[in-house]
Amino acid sequence: MCTRNRPFLIGIAGSSGSGKTFFLKNFLDHFAADQITLISQDDYYIPANTKTQEENRLYNFDVPTAINRSLFFDHIRDLLDGKSVTQLEYTFNNPSIAPKVLEIKPAPVLVVEGLFIFHYQEINDLLDYRIFLEADESIALKRRLRRDLIERGYGHDDVMYKWVNHVLPAFKSYLLPHREQCDLVIKNNIDDPGIITDYTAQIALELKQQLPLKTP
Numbered sequence: 001m002c003t004r005n006r007p008f009l010i011g012i013a014g015s016s017g018s019g020k021t022f023f024l025k026n027f028l029d030h031f032a033a034d035q036i037t038l039i040s041q042d043d044y045y046i047p048a049n050t051k052t053q054e055e056n057r058l059y060n061f062d063v064p065t066a067i068n069r070s071l072f073f074d075h076i077r078d079l080l081d082g083k084s085v086t087q088l089e090y091t092f093n094n095p096s097i098a099p100k101v102l103e104i105k106p107a108p109v110l111v112v113e114g115l116f117i118f119h120y121q122e123i124n125d126l127l128d129y130r131i132f133l134e135a136d137e138s139i140a141l142k143r144r145l146r147r148d149l150i151e152r153g154y155g156h157d158d159v160m161y162k163w164v165n166h167v168l169p170a171f172k173s174y175l176l177p178h179r180e181q182c183d184l185v186i187k188n189n190i191d192d193p194g195i196i197t198d199y200t201a202q203i204a205l206e207l208k209q210q211l212p213l214k215t216p
Contacts, residue, residue: 006080007110008211009126011117013178014133015171016163017140017147019188023133023196024113030204035213037107039079041114042090044072058158062170064116072114073122079106080126108213115170118178131203132175132182137168139189 012027014020028036044067060066075085084105091097118124135143141163148154179185186199207213 007106007108008128008207009076009080010109010111010129010131011124011127012111012113012131012133013115013117013175014186015135015140015175016167017143018133018135018186019143019196020113020133022193023131023186023188023200024111026193026197027111027200027204030200031109031213034105035107036109036111037079037105038111038113039072039076039085039104040090041067041072041112041117043087043102044068045090058161060166062115062162062166064119064174067114067116069116069120073120075104076110076112076123076126079104079110082106108211109207116174118181119174124178130178130182130184132179132185133188134179134185135188 012020012024014023024038028038045061046066046068071087075087078085084103087102087104089100089102091099112123112127117127118130124130134140144163144167145156145159148159149156184199184203186196188195
């Protein structure tokens with residue numbers, strides 16, 4: 001890690017079920033609000049009603065073209081230039097949820113997260129530090145099932161169809177090839193929050209030692 005005249009960009013990506021959401025929450029909690037900001041690829045999904053349905057009436061969101069790539073990149077560049085951006089929050093295409101308008105403000109540390117951030121070359125080229133989270137396939141699937149069946153109310157057949165036809169192919173095609181180029185690879189097979197907490201604390205400490213961050 002090194003200091004820059006612009007915000008320090010950290011790219012965080014992981015397989016489904018790797019614990020990326022928990023990692024991000026823990027990592028952000030180590031900083032004051034004006035020290036760090038997060039921009040998520042998920043909030044740049046193109047609306048489902050503009051996509052082509054498969055035979056089972058499901059949409060494939062696990063392809064690079066499912067994202068408004070140019071707007072995502074433009075907003076990252078705006079944040080690098082010290083500008084705030086606004087974007088509608090992604091609501092998993094749930095019509096009963098009114099999306100919030102997110103105001104993303106620039107900060108000395110900018111976290112970019114999403115499945116395709118290393119695949120999108122124009123974004124990958126901007127990153128100063130890359131973190132890759134993964135879990136064994138069987139463990140990742142159990143976590144995915146637990147999340148989608150309980151938290152999001154999806155049917156079991158739909159979850160399994162997406163896992164086999166969307167999630168795994170996307171991971172193997174667009175994320176896994178970049179694994180060895182990342183600065184830190186975290187294997188998260190054990191449901192022990194202490195492992196993630198230790199990683200995030202160490203990374204945050206190193207950043208605070210090297211970057212001119214204001215003390216909250």
